Amino acid sequence: MFELPSGAEIQSIISILKSGLGFFIPEIYLSILFMGLIILDLALKGRNKSGILGWATLIGLGGSFYFIAQQHAMQAGEHFFGMYVLDEYAIFFKYFFVASGMFAVVATLADRKFDAEVKSIGEYYALVVAMVIGMVMMAAASDLLMIFLAMELVSLSAYILSGYFKRDARSSEAALKYLVYGAVSSGLMLYGFSLIYGMTAETNILKISMELADHGYDPLVMILATLLIMAGFGYKIGAFPFHFWSPDVYEGAPTPITAYLSVASKAAGFALLLRFFYIAVPHGVSPYEDILGIDWLTLLVIMSVASMIYGNVVAIWQKNVKRLLAYSSIAHAGYLLLGVIVMDEIGTQAVLFYLLSYFLMNYAAFYVVVLISNRTGSETLDDYRGLGSKMPLAGAALTVFLISLVGLPPTVGFIGKLMIFSALLSKGALYIWLALIGVLTSVISLYYYMLIPLNMFLRESLEPNEKSLNPGFLAQLMMAVLMILTIWFGLFFEPLSEFARYSSAMFGLSLY
Numbered sequence: 001m002f003e004l005p006s007g008a009e010i011q012s013i014i015s016i017l018k019s020g021l022g023f024f025i026p027e028i029y030l031s032i033l034f035m036g037l038i039i040l041d042l043a044l045k046g047r048n049k050s051g052i053l054g055w056a057t058l059i060g061l062g063g064s065f066y067f068i069a070q071q072h073a074m075q076a077g078e079h080f081f082g083m084y085v086l087d088e089y090a091i092f093f094k095y096f097f098v099a100s101g102m103f104a105v106v107a108t109l110a111d112r113k114f115d116a117e118v119k120s121i122g123e124y125y126a127l128v129v130a131m132v133i134g135m136v137m138m139a140a141a142s143d144l145l146m147i148f149l150a151m152e153l154v155s156l157s158a159y160i161l162s163g164y165f166k167r168d169a170r171s172s173e174a175a176l177k178y179l180v181y182g183a184v185s186s187g188l189m190l191y192g193f194s195l196i197y198g199m200t201a202e203t204n205i206l207k208i209s210m211e212l213a214d215h216g217y218d219p220l221v222m223i224l225a226t227l228l229i230m231a232g233f234g235y236k237i238g239a240f241p242f243h244f245w246s247p248d249v250y251e252g253a254p255t256p257i258t259a260y261l262s263v264a265s266k267a268a269g270f271a272l273l274l275r276f277f278y279i280a281v282p283h284g285v286s287p288y289e290d291i292l293g294i295d296w297l298t299l300l301v302i303m304s305v306a307s308m309i310y311g312n313v314v315a316i317w318q319k320n321v322k323r324l325l326a327y328s329s330i331a332h333a334g335y336l337l338l339g340v341i342v343m344d345e346i347g348t349q350a351v352l353f354y355l356l357s358y359f360l361m362n363y364a365a366f367y368v369v370v371l372i373s374n375r376t377g378s379e380t381l382d383d384y385r386g387l388g389s390k391m392p393l394a395g396a397a398l399t400v401f402l403i404s405l406v407g408l409p410p411t412v413g414f415i416g417k418l419m420i421f422s423a424l425l426s427k428g429a430l431y432i433w434l435a436l437i438g439v440l441t442s443v444i445s446l447y448y449y450m451l452i453p454l455n456m457f458l459r460e461s462l463e464p465n466e467k468s469l470n471p472g473f474l475a476q477l478m479m480a481v482l483m484i485l486t487i488w489f490g491l492f493f494e495p496l497s498e499f500a501r502y503s504s505a506m507f508g509l510s511l512y
Helices: 007-021 025-043 049-073 088-110 113-117 122-140 144-162 169-200 205-215 219-237 246-252 255-280 296-315 321-342 345-376 392-406 412-425 429-458 473-491 494-505
Strands: 077-079 084-086
Touching (some): 049 122, 084 122, 088 122, 088 255, 088 345, 088 494, 122 144, 122 255, 144 169, 144 255, 169 205, 169 219, 169 246, 255 321, 255 345, 296 321, 321 345, 321 412, 321 429, 345 392, 345 473, 345 494, 392 412, 392 429, 392 473, 412 429, 412 473, 412 494
Antiparallel strands (some): 077 084
């Protein structure tokens, strides 16, 4: 018979919840910001409403850095009955996701299509903040329930944002496809979680690991559960064969949201993937077969190789720049999975550094795409012909960002891929062929990435009008800064490397 908890038990629960609030300040602050933006949207009137809301969101997100910085001095550990964890790994991604949200806002303020397509933008900025909250919680979640809830918060916000241009058929199509694929993947993952809970009677991933190690498991059930869970993770990171939503959603969604999904949403998936596999597997035991009941190494290798080959090869035939970058993001998911395969501190550091480099170069590339779309009204590759003379700085900046996405020196993208391949080679000769596939597929990417500057600088415009298309002083300043940073961190990468190393070294140490 069910018994209600006693007064002492209730007081104990309240005490535990109160003690955890001090470790939850950034999330509380972002939640207040979310509600504040909704209230501000209702209160504001006039033509400047969109700009005020955008700058309020930007400043509000920037303010969360203060509260995140305070958490460095806090003792790492689990909170809220083991559902949430605070460590340097989680703090790394808190910085990452807040910065991602800020850049999405900057790109939105620069995108003139919002003025023509959107009448009320207050909900848009509130949903961007909601996505930041969800992704922050994904990186720190250590319980199956918290993982699912955090992923659903991100997904529900993303469904709405991808279809925010209601009068654009492509945007509506993107939202519908994203919703359908997302619902299926969430259902599969949730069923996998239920199977693991049925075997262990635990939802905390550390306790699940202990239960599997101490009491064993049914191999067939574990194989099914892990495959279903991998479907959910694979959908979030956009890796083959769970990538089907990416091209159509990236093409149809507003460009700032496309950039946001390609960087922040993918990073959230990898943050969750790494934590799940690192903590769910006891130390000293084979992380791929003995506990999880399936050869995870082979599964991840297949996903990685397939993503690199498929993403880079199919991108060759794309004529829409956003769609081209969508397929390239599938390939980058494959490169990141190479670091996950290593499954040690060096591999984790490589993944974190690669995410930082991808953040800079991919957001920067999409920012230039926004500026070009403002002036030309097109995202088609053929309409980039001759833009090098009309928008010289945009052409030069975009070329630098694309070179970085290929992974050529002296850009930060080169260092990112170098660290991934070095982490592979540190595991021995068996991993050399994986690094070789990574290098060869990067050569393929050089072809389709360079089609863009080829059209901009070496092919004549289809229109006789040769007047300059000046994007404005602030936009040019932003492009110049991003271009300099892309090269600067390619030459002086130690600060980013040390940040990634420290975050990976502290990853999970407090739990063992």
